[in-house]
Amino acid sequence: MLYLDNAATTAVRPEVVEAMLPYLTRSFGNPSSHHTVGEEAARALSDARARIARIVGMRAGDIVFTSGGTEANNLAVKGIAIAATVNRGARHVVTTPIEHESILESVAYLERVHGFEVTMLPVSSEGRVSPDDLADALSDDTALVAVGYANNEIGTIQDAPALARVVRERRIPLHLDAVQAAGWIPLAGTDADSLAIAGHKVGAPKGTGVLAVRGRIPIEPLLHGGGQERGRRSGTEDVAGAVGLATALELAEAERAEDAAAVGAICRSFISRVLTLVPSARLTGDLERRLPGTASFTFAGTSGEAVLLELERRGVVSSSGSACAAGSDEPSHVLVALGIAPEIAQTAVRFTLPHGLRRPLDAVADAVAASVAAVGG
Structure with missing residues (x-):
């Protein structure tokens, strides 16, 4: 997992x-x-x-x-x-x-x-x-x-x-x-x-x-x-x-510069691959000025929770947003404030990478594509 x-x-x-x-x-x-x-x-x-x-x-x-x-x-x-x-x-x-x-x-x-x-x-x-x-x-x-x-x-x-x-x-x-x-x-x-x-x-x-x-x-x-x-x-x-x-x-401070560079490169590659493989995928947030290990997408035509379940079945644990709002039926207040329609906001999936990660996430991007396809996106 x-x-x-x-x-x-x-x-x-x-x-x-x-x-x-x-x-x-x-x-x-x-x-x-x-x-x-x-x-x-x-x-x-x-x-x-x-x-x-x-x-x-x-x-x-x-x-x-x-x-x-x-x-x-x-x-x-x-x-x-x-x-x-x-x-x-x-x-x-x-x-x-x-x-x-x-x-x-x-x-x-x-x-x-x-x-x-x-x-x-x-x-x-x-x-x-x-x-x-x-x-x-x-x-x-x-x-x-x-x-x-x-x-x-x-x-x-x-x-x-x-x-x-x-x-x-x-x-x-x-x-x-x-x-x-x-x-x-x-x-x-x-x-x-x-x-x-x-x-x-x-x-x-x-x-x-x-x-x-x-x-x-x-x-x-x-x-x-x-x-x-x-x-x-x-x-x-x-x-x-x-x-x-x-x-x-x-x-964390001693490792920060090296970690941010390495994890940031892996995350950017992951984002690019997901956007290439999944036509409905849209990245949320600022493409350049963002945390090195955060990638959040919406997948129009799906349910974010359904995608999460499919991902976990494929060995990937992620989330639909803030853990403090988990279980809520309401769309993310963050995404709605960005101007994203509530029905699209409810399709969001967030991936947040660990410190120390040094291996590419191509297989995870493939799992995302398969999961979205499985739930009809």
Whole structure:
């Protein structure tokens, strides 16, 4: 079985398991405890924080450990926006209609519960955001701009530095959902004010994540209690998970350039072969500015779920889009926002390649062609 659903989750790397093991066994202390065992755990936590900070281009104190990308996005969107309301009365948030549910639902919460105004930026048919459109959407009342660095369904990468320049002129925070970007494109140098990362996308365990938020940005906590993470996220920290996430990110960063080039070449060849073999196939997202390992197609005249079942019967595991929306009968909100008709959006199939892949996917493209033909496409 060939697993090509790595945007949903990845396997935990053996090096990560090895790095975590001591903090699950002999060095099991609570990092808030003031004794030898707790202080050993605290040192490991501090070291993991510094290691992650170097990768994202921020300071160690900017790193907030979370339970994953969803919590990180919730903390950023709600926490930064509510702090802006408290500090200067701002009640306007800007985002796009192609974001992950953790951003869209957080924005909807701000609108419903706190009376925020929400602006949804238009996106191109490839999923790109225009800096000019962003500039036009901003006002003195804008509390936050929240955008995905790379889209989880179509793989389109945004020009984060260009967006950051627009908001910096107005002193408005920019949050980037970097969950899919981590390990594939640089996280440092975006000039974003906050970044969300999920460990299970880069070879760390599920339930690990980070919100990197610059210290100058006020943020209201969502979890209250013991005041951990400098009061930004209460709860006893998962030391082993933090060590594992730091290890996974370091490994991914060390391999990133070579991996992106090799996997990107394989993915481009795969895309070309599928488009040649399957007349109904249409690639979604930006052809050039996309994650190296993401290929998403629609197959008019089919059912995406039926194609997935045929592919799995042929030994290929993929998905119809975001794992968070799995089981929904609704077409992908991302594809609909690109202007794709709902009935076509429901034919979508996404292939997300693993780090370290070095063999061509010609046989997978052949399986795609056979699967589409089998269901009448």
